[in-house]
Structure formats: structure tokens, C-alpha cells
Amino acid sequence: FxxxxxxxxxxxxxxxxxxxxxxxxxxxxxxxxxxxxxxxxxxxxxxxxxxxxxxxxxxxxxxxxxxxxxxxxxxxxxxxxxxxxxxxxxxELVGKPMELKGALLDGTQLDWAAYRGKVVLVQFWATWCAPCRRELVTVKRNYDRYHARGFEVIGVNCDDERADLDEYLKENPLPWPNLFSTDPEHRGMDNPMADYYGVLGIPTLILVGKDGNVVSIEARGQVLDEQLERLLGPAEPAPAAPKPGEKTS
CATH class of the missing domain: 1.25.40 (Serine Threonine Protein Phosphatase 5, Tetratricopeptide repeat)
Known part of the structure; x- marks a missing residue:
């Protein structure tokens, strides 16, 4: 004490x-x-x-x-x-390559090499994690703005049960792939990639540049906004919401 x-x-x-x-x-x-x-x-x-x-x-x-x-x-x-x-x-990842592997939800293995030349956000998260769900709003907003310019997201899911993830995605579809461990002994916070990078708390967001080297190990919120603008240019402003009674095309 x-x-x-x-x-x-x-x-x-x-x-x-x-x-x-x-x-x-x-x-x-x-x-x-x-x-x-x-x-x-x-x-x-x-x-x-x-x-x-x-x-x-x-x-x-x-x-x-x-x-x-x-x-x-x-x-x-x-x-x-x-x-x-x-x-x-x-x-110690910043400025170094990040290793990433594992099974996607459809059972195929992630082809990490195919993401070279893209700016990639690797997001460690779980459906039970309220801060993770809040962070998804920021990530989705940036995905919509920057995906056409080469921004990708890969989720590393840390749920204990696949059914929990499937149920969440049924109600809240995500447009990017997620890794989920096929080994029942290494799920949740014991996901192999979470262990390899010592992820002790989520959300943990790691941003990888086009050259495959890590740009930020804390790419949350405004940090993500700023890094994407630096790497991919200013985001186009979101369309203004229609005024009451205004017709939209």
C-alpha cells in the first residue's frame, strides 16, 4: 500500500x-x-x-x-x-512496419500486403466497450470522407463470443473488415494480435502510412482527423443538412 x-x-x-x-x-x-x-x-x-x-x-x-x-x-x-x-x-512502433495477420469473419486470412500504398487504421475494439462504440462514429466519419482517397480500416475484434459481434454488426453494419480469433483460448483481450502488441485497454487505434510504417499509436478523435488531413489532404466538407421543408434531389 x-x-x-x-x-x-x-x-x-x-x-x-x-x-x-x-x-x-x-x-x-x-x-x-x-x-x-x-x-x-x-x-x-x-x-x-x-x-x-x-x-x-x-x-x-x-x-x-x-x-x-x-x-x-x-x-x-x-x-x-x-x-x-x-x-x-x-x-516503439512509430516509424516501423506493423505486422498484422489473422482470420477475417468470412474465414479467409487477411492479406496485409495488399494494403501497402494505403493509409490504414488498425482498430482494437469490442462491442461491449462503450468508448469503442463512441470512437466508431469518428472512424466512420473519416472513412466516408477519405476512403476514396486511399483510407482503409481493419478492426481487430476483442469480443469473447463471435455471436456478440455478429449480433452487433447485424444492427450496426461496418464497411471495413474485422479480424476475429478462430482459437477459443485466444479471444477477447487475449486475441493473438492484442497479445502481440500488448493491448491492455481498448479502444486502441494505430495508424499506418502508405509505406507500411506506423504513423501514430494513439490515432483517436482529433488526432486521427489531423493525421488524415496531413497524409491525404483536407477532407471535403460534409453536405449541409436540408432546412425544414426544403426539397432534396
């Missing part, structure tokens, strides 16, 4: 104190076999580093915590070790 208070105080004090507090958490987590308390501290510590924009320190911390968690005698916590290592991989 003392370290939890230490993290809270560090957050109030500023970036330098946060880095020092994270070092204390690293030392604590490295002792013995990590359990639930250590996982909570590790998650909070890395998120604080991300919050202050210290991506390098956050990636280093994810790797160190990952190595420690992998030694846990509890299988679920040991699995988190690989997920933390994946989070470090995700934080």
Missing part, C-alpha cells in the same frame, strides 16, 4: 518524481514471485509513464515488468509477462 501512495504522490509532484517512483516499483516487483498486487502496481506505473509522454521509459518499464511477471507461479500472471513485452513493442 505504501507504493500505491508513493505513485499517487509522484503523480502530483511531476514527471521526475514519477520516474523515481516507477524505479521503486520495479525493484518491488522483481522480488519473489509476483501476484495481483505487483500486477496492479506495474500497470499503474507504466500508464503513468505513458501519460507524461515518456515513451522510452514506459517501453523499458514494460519489458522489465514483463520479465518479472513471466516468473510468476500463477499461470495468468505469467502470461501477462508476454503481454507486457508486447506493450513495449507497441510503444
Amino acid at each position: 505504501l507504493l500505491q501512495f508513493r505513485m499517487r504522490d509522484a503523480m502530483m509532484a511531476g514527471p521526475e518524481d514519477i520516474v523515481k517512483a516507477v524505479d521503486e516499483v520495479k525493484a518491488f516487483v522483481a522480488e519473489g514471485s509476483p501476484g495481483g498486487t505487483e500486477v496492479g502496481l506495474a500497470v499503474n506505473a507504466t500508464r503513468l509513464l505513458e501519460m507524461i509522454g515518456n515513451t522510452k521509459a514506459a517501453a523499458d518499464a514494460y519489458r522489465q515488468f514483463g520479465a518479472a511477471l513471466a516468473k510468476s507461479t500463477e499461470p495468468q500472471i505469467a502470461r501477462l509477462g508476454a503481454k507486457f513485452d508486447g506493450a513495449a513493442r507497441r510503444l
Whole structure:
């Protein structure tokens, strides 16, 4: 509990104190076999580093915590070790190629190479996630504006049950493909791509440029708007809504 208070105080004090507090958490987590308390501290510590924009320190911390968690005698916590290592991989993606593979909803495999030359948004999401559903509004708006210019979207769905996704898409069709794991043991937040990139929270949106290299690992909301305008030019304004009583062609 003392370290939890230490993290809270560090957050109030500023970036330098946060880095020092994270070092204390690293030392604590490295002792013995990590359990639930250590996982909570590790998650909070890395998120604080991300919050202050210290991506390098956050990636280093994810790797160190990952190595420690992998030694846990509890299988679920040991699995988190690989997920933390994946989070470090995700934080270091900008300027590098992104790997993406898996089964689409029709059972075929994604042809990731076919997207080269396009600007692609990779969206980790789930139907049960309210922020994900809200973010879909922004993504759909940009898809309508930019698709003809070479903007594509690929969803990586993190639902536990395929039926939940199918039911949602029946009521809310999406014009882009979605990946869904065919392995029942690796669904939900354990989706193979979510594990590979250490996705610990959703929505997570990663924007890939025409050259196949990642442009942004936080392409949500206004960030997506700005990046698409930079990469593909200004969006055409949406048509004005008709006035009451006005006829439309």
C-alpha cells in the first residue's frame, strides 16, 4: 500500500518524481514471485509513464515488468509477462512496419500486403466497450470522407463470443473488415494480435502510412482527423443538412 501512495504522490509532484517512483516499483516487483498486487502496481506505473509522454521509459518499464511477471507461479500472471513485452513493442512502433495477420469473419486470412500504398487504421475494439462504440462514429466519419482517397480500416475484434459481434454488426453494419480469433483460448483481450502488441485497454487505434510504417499509436478523435488531413489532404466538407421543408434531389 505504501507504493500505491508513493505513485499517487509522484503523480502530483511531476514527471521526475514519477520516474523515481516507477524505479521503486520495479525493484518491488522483481522480488519473489509476483501476484495481483505487483500486477496492479506495474500497470499503474507504466500508464503513468505513458501519460507524461515518456515513451522510452514506459517501453523499458514494460519489458522489465514483463520479465518479472513471466516468473510468476500463477499461470495468468505469467502470461501477462508476454503481454507486457508486447506493450513495449507497441510503444516503439512509430516509424516501423506493423505486422498484422489473422482470420477475417468470412474465414479467409487477411492479406496485409495488399494494403501497402494505403493509409490504414488498425482498430482494437469490442462491442461491449462503450468508448469503442463512441470512437466508431469518428472512424466512420473519416472513412466516408477519405476512403476514396486511399483510407482503409481493419478492426481487430476483442469480443469473447463471435455471436456478440455478429449480433452487433447485424444492427450496426461496418464497411471495413474485422479480424476475429478462430482459437477459443485466444479471444477477447487475449486475441493473438492484442497479445502481440500488448493491448491492455481498448479502444486502441494505430495508424499506418502508405509505406507500411506506423504513423501514430494513439490515432483517436482529433488526432486521427489531423493525421488524415496531413497524409491525404483536407477532407471535403460534409453536405449541409436540408432546412425544414426544403426539397432534396
